[in-house]
Amino acid sequence: MSRPATTDIPVDVDENRLRRSAERVLLANWTGRWTVPSRELYPHQWSWDSAFIAIGLRHLSPRRAQQELESLLGAQWPDGRLPHIVFDPRTDPDAYFPGPDFWRTTGMPARTSGLVQPPVHAIAVWEVFAADPALARRRGFLARSYPKLVRWHEYLRVRRDLAGHGLAAIRHPWESGMDNSPAWDAPLLRVEPVDAGLFQRRDLRHAAAADRPTNVDYGRYVRLAADYRDSGYADDGGADFAVEDPMFNALLAASEAALAAIAGELGLPTGRHWENHESIRAALDERLFSPTDNSYLARDLSDDRHIPERTISGLVPLIVGGHPVELLETVGRRFGVGRVSMVPSYDLTADGFDGARYWRGPSWFNTAWLMLRGFRAVGALRQATGLRHSILLAATRSGFREYVDPYTTAGHGSDNFSWTAAAVLDLLRGTVPAPAASDPHGVQEPST
Numbered sequence: 001m002s003r004p005a006t007t008d009i010p011v012d013v014d015e016n017r018l019r020r021s022a023e024r025v026l027l028a029n030w031t032g033r034w035t036v037p038s039r040e041l042y043p044h045q046w047s048w049d050s051a052f053i054a055i056g057l058r059h060l061s062p063r064r065a066q067q068e069l070e071s072l073l074g075a076q077w078p079d080g081r082l083p084h085i086v087f088d089p090r091t092d093p094d095a096y097f098p099g100p101d102f103w104r105t106t107g108m109p110a111r112t113s114g115l116v117q118p119p120v121h122a123i124a125v126w127e128v129f130a131a132d133p134a135l136a137r138r139r140g141f142l143a144r145s146y147p148k149l150v151r152w153h154e155y156l157r158v159r160r161d162l163a164g165h166g167l168a169a170i171r172h173p174w175e176s177g178m179d180n181s182p183a184w185d186a187p188l189l190r191v192e193p194v195d196a197g198l199f200q201r202r203d204l205r206h207a208a209a210a211d212r213p214t215n216v217d218y219g220r221y222v223r224l225a226a227d228y229r230d231s232g233y234a235d236d237g238g239a240d241f242a243v244e245d246p247m248f249n250a251l252l253a254a255s256e257a258a259l260a261a262i263a264g265e266l267g268l269p270t271g272r273h274w275e276n277h278e279s280i281r282a283a284l285d286e287r288l289f290s291p292t293d294n295s296y297l298a299r300d301l302s303d304d305r306h307i308p309e310r311t312i313s314g315l316v317p318l319i320v321g322g323h324p325v326e327l328l329e330t331v332g333r334r335f336g337v338g339r340v341s342m343v344p345s346y347d348l349t350a351d352g353f354d355g356a357r358y359w360r361g362p363s364w365f366n367t368a369w370l371m372l373r374g375f376r377a378v379g380a381l382r383q384a385t386g387l388r389h390s391i392l393l394a395a396t397r398s399g400f401r402e403y404v405d406p407y408t409t410a411g412h413g414s415d416n417f418s419w420t421a422a423a424v425l426d427l428l429r430g431t432v433p434a435p436a437a438s439d440p441h442g443v444q445e446p447s448t
């Protein structure tokens with residue numbers, strides 16, 4: 001790695017100023033019932049965004065944080081799925097593509113997409129409760145959320161266990177939250193792209209084409225979404241794209257632990273949630289860990305093989321304690337943690353690494369926040385402390401952008417991005433463990 005290490009440059013973060021700016025972003029993006037990820041690029045409610053946003057918003061307004069999650073849970077489908085987008089009826093339907101008409105989901109409690117996103121919601125519900133238990137009890141927040149979360153997890157654990165090995169499969173790159181990840185290139189090759197002349201992208205009005213997925217990739221996303229829609233969103237037939245993703249399943253395992261905490265608080269049995277937590281963790285290790293790659297890898301269900309791309313998704317299982325020695329080694333050697341800004345989304349040493357294009361290299365704030373939690377979970381406190389500083393610095397320098405180039409910290413995508421502000425607020429308000437004198441999982445970083 002010959003580029004300069006941006007995190008070595010000593011820059012102070014003015015935490016009070018940063019906190020006030022983060023609060024301003026969340027206030028400006030609040031719609032009255034939920035928070036848009038960004039006013040222009042994403043003018044509706046997104047599922048995993050709302051979970052991250054609520055975790056930050058609880059420090060500013062526990063009531064709004066509860067409403068944020070309740071809005072999303074209110075759009076749950078009868079089969080239990082939580083849709084990846086809930087469309088705002090007050091917003092121009094053509095402001096985002098694919099908009100409400102594309103998905104043909106009339107008859108549902110709200111107009112939504114038919115896909116899902118990673119299950120961070122039970123974690124968010126639990127943490128929002130903890131911010132103001134008295135208010136949450138008065139509003140019946142946990143009692144109303146719990147049965148919905150149980151049905152959401154059941155949908156993922158049962159209907160989405162397409163291979164029958166105890167992991168949830170995703171049916172579309174958008175479901176991973178890491179849409180344009182290089183891990184999806186091989187499975188997407190099987191998908192015939194819809195001609196770019198047949199749809200109108202709206203994202204390019206607000207973001208640079210060099211940062212966003214290509215037209216051919218978009219054509220494939222549209223084909224997959226239309227086929228799933230035309231099947232009636234059935235999960236029992238064959239699927240052109242069916243993948244078991246490490247981050248998605250690690251979050252499901254962590255969310256089952258959060259469900260156990262919620263059930264305990266409500267005086268309900270917790271055992272089944274711990275059983276689910278354990279069985280998902282075991283399946284993650286069995287199906288997705290690759291000892292030769294020192295990482296978890298996604299598994300393509302079309303041939304039941306690992307997809308040989310190391311992405312940040314394969315590191316997130318740290319949050320449930322997965323293979324700390326191996327993952328911390330990979331974090332230092334392949335992801336430059338401590339030497340670049342935050343944690344890149346893709347292996348820095350891979351040929352296809354691109355520091356600017358969506359999920360093909362840039363560092364994102366929500367996944368960095370997850371990694372910070374992962375570091376803490378396995379006692380890697382030196383990395384956790386360094387990463388906290390790196391996140392705050394990147395937010396300060398970039399102006400709460402959607403994501404940054406890991407080498408230069410140059411901001412890309414939308415500005416005043418909600419989960420960026422939420423992550424910052426949570427780090428500034430959260431309890432930060434002191435760095436340990438010696439880190440039990442410390443890794444020897446290569447000198448390159």
Ligand code: 9WN
Nearest residue numbers: 037042046048049174177178179203
């Ligand atoms: C498609 C809203 C979402 C995030 C995703 C991110 C991006 C949408 C898009 O924006 O995806 O869902 O249009 O590219 O990849 O993680 O939830 O912020």
